[in-house]
Amino acid sequence: MRFTNTMDRPAYRWPRGVRIALWFLLIALACIPFTDLEISSLDPWIDLSRLLRGFMAPQLMQPSLVIEALLATLAFAFAGVGLAVVCGFVLALAFNNPVMRGFCALLRSIHELFWALIFLQFFGLHPLTGLLAIAVPYAGVFARMFAEILDQVPKQPEQTLPADTGYLSALLYTRLPLAWPHLVSYTSYRLECGIRSSAILGFVGLPTLGYYLESSFSQGYYPEVAALLILFYLLVASKKLWLRRWTFPVFIVGSPFFMGEGMPIIWGNVWRFFSQDIVPAPLRGSDASWQSLIDWFTHILIDQALPGVWNTLILSQVALAVTGLFALSLFPLISRHCFSPAGRLPGHLFLVIARSTPEYLLAYILLQLLGPSMLPAVIALAIHNGALIGYLTGRHSNEIQLRHDAPRRRLDRYCYELLPRTYPAFLSFMLYRWEVIMRETAILGVLGIQTIGFFVDSAIQEIRFDVALLLILIAAMMNIFVDLIARRVQRSFIG
Amino acid sequence: MSALAIHSGPLGYDGQTVLQPVSLDIQAGEQLILLGKSGCGKSTLLNHIYTENRKECALIPQGLGLVDRLSVFHNIYMGRLSHYGLLHNLRNLVMPAAARVDEILPLLERLGLSDKCFATVADLSGGQRQRVAVARALYQGASVLLADEPVSALDGPEADRVMSLLNQHFNTAVITLHDVERALRYGQRIIAIQHGEVVLDEPAKRLSVNTLNAFY
Numbered sequence: 093m094r095f096t097n098t099m100d101r102p103a104y105r106w107p108r109g110v111r112i113a114l115w116f117l118l119i120a121l122a123c124i125p126f127t128d129l130e131i132s133s134l135d136p137w138i139d140l141s142r143l144l145r146g147f148m149a150p151q152l153m154q155p156s157l158v159i160e161a162l163l164a165t166l167a168f169a170f171a172g173v174g175l176a177v178v179c180g181f182v183l184a185l186a187f188n189n190p191v192m193r194g195f196c197a198l199l200r201s202i203h204e205l206f207w208a209l210i211f212l213q214f215f216g217l218h219p220l221t222g223l224l225a226i227a228v229p230y231a232g233v234f235a236r237m238f239a240e241i242l243d244q245v246p247k248q249p250e251q252t253l254p255a256d257t258g259y260l261s262a263l264l265y266t267r268l269p270l271a272w273p274h275l276v277s278y279t280s281y282r283l284e285c286g287i288r289s290s291a292i293l294g295f296v297g298l299p300t301l302g303y304y305l306e307s308s309f310s311q312g313y314y315p316e317v318a319a320l321l322i323l324f325y326l327l328v329a330s331k332k333l334w335l336r337r338w339t340f341p342v343f344i345v346g347s348p349f350f351m352g353e354g355m356p357i358i359w360g361n362v363w364r365f366f367s368q369d370i371v372p373a374p375l376r377g378s379d380a381s382w383q384s385l386i387d388w389f390t391h392i393l394i395d396q397a398l399p400g401v402w403n404t405l406i407l408s409q410v411a412l413a414v415t416g417l418f419a420l421s422l423f424p425l426i427s428r429h430c431f432s433p434a435g436r437l438p439g440h441l442f443l444v445i446a447r448s449t450p451e452y453l454l455a456y457i458l459l460q461l462l463g464p465s466m467l468p469a470v471i472a473l474a475i476h477n478g479a480l481i482g483y484l485t486g487r488h489s490n491e492i493q494l495r496h497d498a499p500r501r502r503l504d505r506y507c508y509e510l511l512p513r514t515y516p517a518f519l520s521f522m523l524y525r526w527e528v529i530m531r532e533t534a535i536l537g538v539l540g541i542q543t544i545g546f547f548v549d550s551a552i553q554e555i556r557f558d559v560a561l562l563l564i565l566i567a568a569m570m571n572i573f574v575d576l577i578a579r580r581v582q583r584s585f586i587g
Numbered sequence: 588m589s590a591l592a593i594h595s596g597p598l599g600y601d602g603q604t605v606l607q608p609v610s611l612d613i614q615a616g617e618q619l620i621l622l623g624k625s626g627c628g629k630s631t632l633l634n635h636i637y638t639e640n641r642k643e644c645a646l647i648p649q650g651l652g653l654v655d656r657l658s659v660f661h662n663i664y665m666g667r668l669s670h671y672g673l674l675h676n677l678r679n680l681v682m683p684a685a686a687r688v689d690e691i692l693p694l695l696e697r698l699g700l701s702d703k704c705f706a707t708v709a710d711l712s713g714g715q716r717q718r719v720a721v722a723r724a725l726y727q728g729a730s731v732l733l734a735d736e737p738v739s740a741l742d743g744p745e746a747d748r749v750m751s752l753l754n755q756h757f758n759t760a761v762i763t764l765h766d767v768e769r770a771l772r773y774g775q776r777i778i779a780i781q782h783g784e785v786v787l788d789e790p791a792k793r794l795s796v797n798t799l800n801a802f803y
Contacts, residue, residue, distance in 0.1 A: 248652035249665075252720075254727055255641040257669040261676040265665050269656045 109519050109585055113416065120413030123406040129470070132463030139461045146314030153316050157304070160350075161320075162327060165300040167350035168219075168293060169286035170343045172226025177279055179227065180234025185263075187239035199232030201527075201571035203535045204289045205452070206545075206564050208296050209552055214365040216358065219351035222298045226289055230282065237278055238271075245270040280335070287328060288450040295452070295538075299352040305453065309460065321449075328448040369557040392559055396551075397566050400537070400544030404570065407466050407543060408526075408533040411473035415529065416522055418478030419485060420511070423518075426486035429494055429510055430502055443486075446479030451532050452539075459539055469536045469543075473529055481521045488517045519585060523578040530574050534567045544570075590615040590731060590759045591640055598631050605631045607784045613731075613761065618754065620774030620791075621763040622802060627780045629763040630735050636761060637733050645729035645757075647737045651720040655709040659700065659719050662708055663691050666727030694722045697752060699745070713740040721749055725756050732757035736764065747772075767799040 106114070133139070152158060186192045208225035215221045249266040294302025301324055308316040335343075368376060374384035424430040425439025451472045458468030489510050499505045537545025544567045551560040591613040599605040606628035613619055621629045630649060637646050645666065646652075653662050660683055668676055679687060688704070695701045698718045703711065708719060717740045724732060732753060738746035750773050753760065764770045770777055771791050779787035779802045787802070 246650075246652075248648050248650050249654050251637075252646045252648060252652040252723070253665060254645075254667065254669040254729070258673050258676075260673050261668045261671075264677065264680055265657070265661065265668055266654055269654050272656055 109515055112519065112581060112585060116409075116416070117413050120410045123409045126406050127410055127470075128465045129467045130463075130465045131467060132465055133461065136461045136463070142312075143314045143317070143457070143461070146316075146318035147322070149315055150319035150322055151313075151315035152319045153304070153308070153313075158320065158323065160352075161294075161299065161301050161304050162323060163350040164298075164352055165287060165290045165294075165324075166327075166343065167347035168222045168226060168290040168298065168300060169283065171223050171347040171351070172290065173230055173279070173283050173286040174344045174347070175223065175227040176230035176234050176282075179231040181238055183231060183235035184238035184242060187235060192235075196232040196235040197572050197575070198568055200229050200236070201232075201531065201568040201575070202229060202564055203531050203545075203567075204229050205292065205296065205535050205538065206548065206567070208293055208298070209548070209560070210564070212296060213369065213552075213557055214357075214362040216355045216361065217297050218354040218357050219298075219348075220357065221354075222290070222293050222300070222351065225293060226286055230286065233282070234279075238275060241271045241274045241278065242267050244274075283335070284328060284331065284448075288448065291324060292450050292452050295456070299354075302453070306456070309457070325445055325448060329444055365557070370561050372558045372562075373556070389562075392562060396547040396559070397544070397563060399542065400534075400547045400563065401566065401570060403466075403541075404530065404534050404537075404543040404567070407469055407536075407541070408473075408530045410466075411470045411477075411533060412522070412526055412529050414470055414474040415477040415481065415525070416518075418474045419481035419518065419522075422478060422482030423486035423489060423514070424502075424506055424510065426483065427489040427510060429489060429492070429498075429505060439486075443479045443483045446475050447483055449476060451476040452535065455536050455539055455541075459541075464540050466541055469533065469539075469541050472536075473532060477525055477529055481518065481525060484521050485514050485518045489514045516585070520582055523582045523585075526578045527571055527575040531567075531571050534570075589613065590617070590643070591636065591761075593636055593639070595632075595635055598628070598635055605783055606780070609785055611778075611785075611788075613759065616758045617776055618759070618774050619761045619776045619778060620770040621761065621778050621780065622765070622767065622770055622799060623763075623780035624803060625765070628783050629780055632780070633733050633735050633761060633763060640731070643729055644731045644733050645724040645727040647720050647724050647732070647734040649735040649739075651716055653708050653716060653720060656707065658705045658707055659695070659703050659711070659722075660688065660691055660705055662719055663694065663722045663726050666723040666725075691722070691726060694725055698722055698749065714742075714745065717741060718749065721753065725752070730757070730759060732760040732762070734760065734762045737762060738769075739765075765803075767796050767803070770799065771796065 183192060183196055187196070204225050207228050208221060211221040211224050215224075245267050249270065250262055253262055253266065291301040291305075294300040294304065295306055297303065301320060305317060305320050308314075308320065372385060372388055374380055374388045422439070422443065426436050426443060428436070431439070454472035454475055455469050458472055462468045492510070492513050494505075494509055498509055534543050535545045537543035537547065538549045540546065544563055548560050548563045548567070551557070551563060589612045591611075593609060593611040593613070595606075595609050597604045597606065597608055609632060621632065623629050634648075637644055654665075661680065664679060664683075664687055671679075675684070678684065683705075692701065692704065695704055698721065700715060700718055700722070703715065708716060711719065717737065721734075721737055724734070734753065737753065738749050741749060746769070750769065753762070754773055762774070771794060774791045777787065777789055777791050777794055777799070778785055779799070781802055
C-alpha cells in the first residue's frame, strides 16, 4: 500500500544514542574555528622519515642503563598500583559517605603528572615522589571502581547470612569472593595504565623510561628512541607472560629496590611548602587584606585560569569527537565478523601499539615533528584513546552471535548488525573516557600547548606554588564537573 | 505457642501489589507448606517472613545464595559466621579449622556430598548446589526454616531424603513447593495462594491430592 498523504506517514526519529553523538560532533565542529591546528614546522617529513628510519635500524644505548630504566619503570608501577589497591579498597568500603566520594573524586581528578609536580616541590627527586604520584590518583580511581564492583555483586548470599554476622566476616565470606574475579581483572588492567604512567614520570626527572626517551629525542638520536619504544611495547605486550599469580607478590616485594636512590628528602622543604609556598602570596606578608587577596585571585582567574580552561575545553571536545570517529572506524579491524583471523593480525598489532603509547609521549613526539599547535595534541589524544576504545568495542563485537543469514557485504554487516549492537557499549566507553581525555588535555600544557597545564607549569617555573596549586584545583573542578555530566548523559541513555 | 506471627500489609515491588495483606500464626512445631502457581506471591511472602524474623530463621532462597568461588565447606560454614569472632572467621577462611570440618562432614555425608567438601561450588551440578544450600541452613542451627523450593533440582528419592532431613531438623518450617503429593506428605498445614491472595489454609489431614490440584 502506498501512502498518498504525507500526513499519514509516521515520522522517523533518530535513536537517543545517535542524537547524543551528533550533539558532541556539533560541539566539536563549533570548537574548530577556535582551535589552532596549524603545522608550523618547516618540513615535518624530514624528521618523520628520520624517526621511521630509526625504527628500521634501532640502536640500544648502554644496555645496563636501559635495563635499569625498564626495571625502575616496572618498580614504580607495581609499588604505586599496589599501594593504591590497598588504600583504594579501604576507601571503597566508606564510599557511601558523600564526603568520602568527594575526596576520592578530588584525588583522581588531578593528573599523576600534576601530583608528581606537587610532590617534587617538597620530597625532591626522591622515590617517594614517584610512588605517591601514582598511588594517590590511582587510589581515588580504585576506590570508585571497587565500590561499584562490590555493589554489583549478587545480594542473596549476604542476605542468607545469620543475623548479627559481623561486617568484616560478611565482607570476607560473601562480597569479596563474589567480586574477586572482577577486582583482579580491573587491577590487572590498571597495572598496564600504571606502567604507562610510570614511564611518563621520567619526563619530570624520575629515572624511568621517559627520562631516557626525552634525552635521546631532544638530541635527535632517533635510533635510540626507536629502540626504547620497541622495548616498551615488548614489555607491555608480553605482560601475560611475566605477570602471573605467583610473580605478582615477587614484583611488589622487589619493587622498592629498583626505584633508584634519588636525592635525600629535606624535611625543612616539606614544612616550608605547607607553611609558606602554597599560602596565597597576599596572605604571606604582615599587611594581608581581603582586598589584596581578591585582587590576586581575580588576576589569576582572568589572566591564566580562563584562557587555560577555555583552551582545555575546546581542545578536549575536538579530541573527543576525533577519538570517537577513529574508534568506530578501527574496531572492525579486529572484529571476527569482518576479517579472518589472519586478516585481523595487522589491526591487532596497530591497536596494541597505539593504545600502549601514552598520549603524553605521542604528543611530545608529534610536537617535535609538527611544531607547536593544538594539532599534535588532537592527533595524540585520538590515536591513543581511539585505539583503546576501538579495541574494547572490537572485543565486545566478538561476543555477538550473528544470525546465519546476516548480511554478506561487509559494509551492510557493519551498519546493520555490528554498529547498532555495539553502539551502547561504545557510547559508554566514550562517556567514561571523556573525563580522561579532559585530564590528559590539561596535562599536555606542560609540553607548551596553552591548556591549563601550561599555566601550571609556568607558575612552578616562576616558583609560585600558590598559583600552581590554585590552577591545579581549578583543573580538578573542571574534571569533576565533566564526570558528573558524563554520568548524567549515561543515565539518560540507559533509562 | 505461636512461633511466628505474621500480619503484613499489601506486599509488592515497584508500586505493584503482588500479595494482599496476610495474617498468619505459625505454631511452634508446625510444618507449613505454601502452594501456588509460580508468580502467585509465594516467594514474596517467604521473603517478607524472613526480613521480619531474621533472628530465628534460616533461609534457603530460590536462587540459593551461594558464593561460587568459595568451597562447599566455606559456603556451609557461613551459616554460623555470627557464632564466631572475626579472627576465627578469617583464620577459617584461609585454613579451615579441623573442628569445623568435623562438624560439617557428617552433614555432607547425609546429603551425599561427602567427597565434595573442598570442591569449589562453581564446579557443582544444579542438584549438588541445592544440597549445599540445604546444608548451610541445617548447619546454622536456627529454630525456624524458611525454604523456597528447596528440592526443585533433585530427583524423586533424593528429594524425599532431603525433605525428611529438613523435617527432622527443624520442627517449625515454612516451605514452598509445587509438588502436591510431596506437600501432603511433609506438611501438617497447607496454605494455597492464588492471584495474590490466600485462598486455602487447612491441616494437611483434611486435604487430598485432587482438592489441591485445583489450585494449579
